[in-house]
Amino acid sequence: MNVRRLIPTAATAGAVTLGLLALSACSSSDTAGGKGDGRLAVTASFYPMQFLAQQIGGDHVSVTTLTKPGTEPHDLELSPRETARLSQADVIVYLKGIAPAVDDAIGQSGARQIVDATSLTEMEHHGTEVGHAHEGDEGHGDEEHAEEESANGNDPHIWLDPVKYAEVAKGVGAALEKADPDHAATYRTNTGTLVGKLGALDTAFEQGLADTATRTFITTHAAFGYLAERYGLEQEAIAGVDPEAEPSPARVKELGTIARQDKVSTVFFETLASDRTAKTIAGDTGLRTDVLDPLEGITAKSKGSDYLQVMKSNLAALQNALGAK
Numbered sequence: 237m238n239v240r241r242l243i244p245t246a247a248t249a250g251a252v253t254l255g256l257l258a259l260s261a262c263s264s265s266d267t268a269g270g271k272g273d274g275r276l277a278v279t280a281s282f283y284p285m286q287f288l289a290q291q292i293g294g295d296h297v298s299v300t301t302l303t304k305p306g307t308e309p310h311d312l313e314l315s316p317r318e319t320a321r322l323s324q325a326d327v328i329v330y331l332k333g334i335a336p337a338v339d340d341a342i343g344q345s346g347a348r349q350i351v352d353a354t355s356l357t358e359m360e361h362h363g364t365e366v367g368h369a370h371e372g373d374e375g376h377g378d379e380e381h382a383e384e385e386s387a388n389g390n391d392p393h394i395w396l397d398p399v400k401y402a403e404v405a406k407g408v409g410a411a412l413e414k415a416d417p418d419h420a421a422t423y424r425t426n427t428g429t430l431v432g433k434l435g436a437l438d439t440a441f442e443q444g445l446a447d448t449a450t451r452t453f454i455t456t457h458a459a460f461g462y463l464a465e466r467y468g469l470e471q472e473a474i475a476g477v478d479p480e481a482e483p484s485p486a487r488v489k490e491l492g493t494i495a496r497q498d499k500v501s502t503v504f505f506e507t508l509a510s511d512r513t514a515k516t517i518a519g520d521t522g523l524r525t526d527v528l529d530p531l532e533g534i535t536a537k538s539k540g541s542d543y544l545q546v547m548k549s550n551l552a553a554l555q556n557a558l559g560a561k
Contacts, residue, residue, distance in 0.1 A: 273298065276416045279322060281330035281338055282309040283533045284395035285353060287543045288408045289329055292426045296419045297412065300325070302338060306535045308508050313337040323347055327415045329408055333392035349415050356407030357400045359390035362461025362471075396530065397462035398441065398547070402434040437547055441467055444551050449559025452498035454491060454523070456505050456514050459530035469558070470498070474513055482513065492521045502557035504528035507537045526553050 275298040280286035282303035289299045302318065303309045312335040314322075322328065322345035331353040332339050342350060394400040409427030413420040445467045453460075458473035472494055475483040483491075494500065503523050505514035511525065518525045529538060529546050539549035554560075 276412065276419075277324065277326045278412070279325040279328045279347075281328075281342070282312070282334060284401070284531060284543065285329040285331060285408075288401075288405050288430070289327075289412075291430045292405065292409045292423055293412055294422060294426055296416060296422060303335075303533060305533050306508065307533065309334050309532050311335070314341050319345070327351065327411055329353065329411070331392055331394070333390065349411055351408060351411045353394065353404045353407070354390070354392065357394055357403040359392075359394065360462070360465070361389045362391040362458065362465070391458075391461045393459045393530065394462055395543075396460055396547075397466045398434045398438040399466060400462060402431045402438075405430050405434065433544060437544060438466075440548070441551055444555050444560060445469065445558065447561045448555070449561070450499045450501075451558065452494065452500050453528070453554065453557055454495065454500055454503045454517070455528055456503075456511075457509065457530055459506075459532075460528065469554075472500075474503075474517060483517070488517060488520060491517060495521050495523060499559075500557075501559070502526050502553075504553070504557070506530055507535060508533055526557060528553055 275296055276293065277300070278289045278293060278297045279300045279302065280289050282301060283305075286299055286301040289297060293299065302314065303312050314337065319341045322341060325345070325347045327349045328342055328345065328347045329351045330338065330342055333354060394404065405427060409423050412423045416423070441463075451468060452470040452472060453464075454472045454474065456474045458471065460469075460471045463469070464471040472491060474487065474491065501523060503514045503518040503521075503525050505511040505525060505527060507527060507529050514525050517523070527539065528550055531543060531546055531550075534541065534546070538546055540546035
């Protein structure tokens with residue numbers, strides 16, 4: 237690995253290629269930084285960033301993701317080898333606030349171009365929105381969780397709002413154009429295509445959730461603040477942003493009251509975390525359970541093979557749970 241570390245970050249593509257020849261046998265789209273085929277080497281921190289890079293970069297990029305399928309990105313830590321490889325990426329695309337250890341490693345990587353998705357759209361703090369529609373509720377525990385997740389208190393789950401995700405897509409497209417001017421026209425075209433698909437997804441959510449029996453949904457993971465705000469819904473999280481956290485008895489009781497008042501039918505859990513808490517709450521309150529996927533990774537359990545398909549599954553689940561007319 238010393239060969240790779242010694243290559244200066246401003247080295248030409250040819251020098252990088254020469255330096256990586258000895259490592260080409262272990263390079264693939266799943267290993268960071270390898271660029272032996274002349275494509276732009278893009279490293280993405282986790283699936284939502286990987287999807288953008290692949291959709292916009294197409295055949296001209298080699299995309300690596302730091303978060304393996306099935307891994308919860310909030311818990312991600314990099315090995316020394318993975319950290320060292322970051323310096324070989326032409327472009328790193330990440331979302332600050334998801335995994336602090338990764339944020340630190342990327343900041344120290346010396347990579348030529350680093351794109352932080354949080355700088356490409358307006359961030360918001362949704363911690364206080366847990367239970368805000370019900371006077372006297374205690375949502376403070378969730379606010380503390382939100383503060384833990386992102387150093388500045390902002391909710392990082394911007395990709396679950398198709399409008400904000402499209403803004404990030406435009407920024408990623410611009411970064412790829414800058415890093416690889418020879419293929420700028422292709423990146424621009426691909427960005428436009430993706431933004432169009434995200435616009436259609438936004439329209440589907442807006443129309444599909446326009447008329448529902450209730451506007452409130454209960455979820456284990458407070459990942460859907462942006463989505464709820466975009467479409468006029470109320471997210472009630474069981475235990476904040478940590479999908480594995482245990483709710484307090486007071487919060488369980490409170491959710492039962494909210495479910496009755498707001499005619500809630502469903503408690504949502506997610507694909508990368510245990511459904512035990514959701515099933516316990518559902519059993520205590522007489523509600524059913526279903527999956528609302530925060531799309532932090534695609535696995536065999538995902539209801540779709542990519543971001544767009546899983547978001548459409550999320551829409552169908554919300555329509556069912558909220559009683560869409």
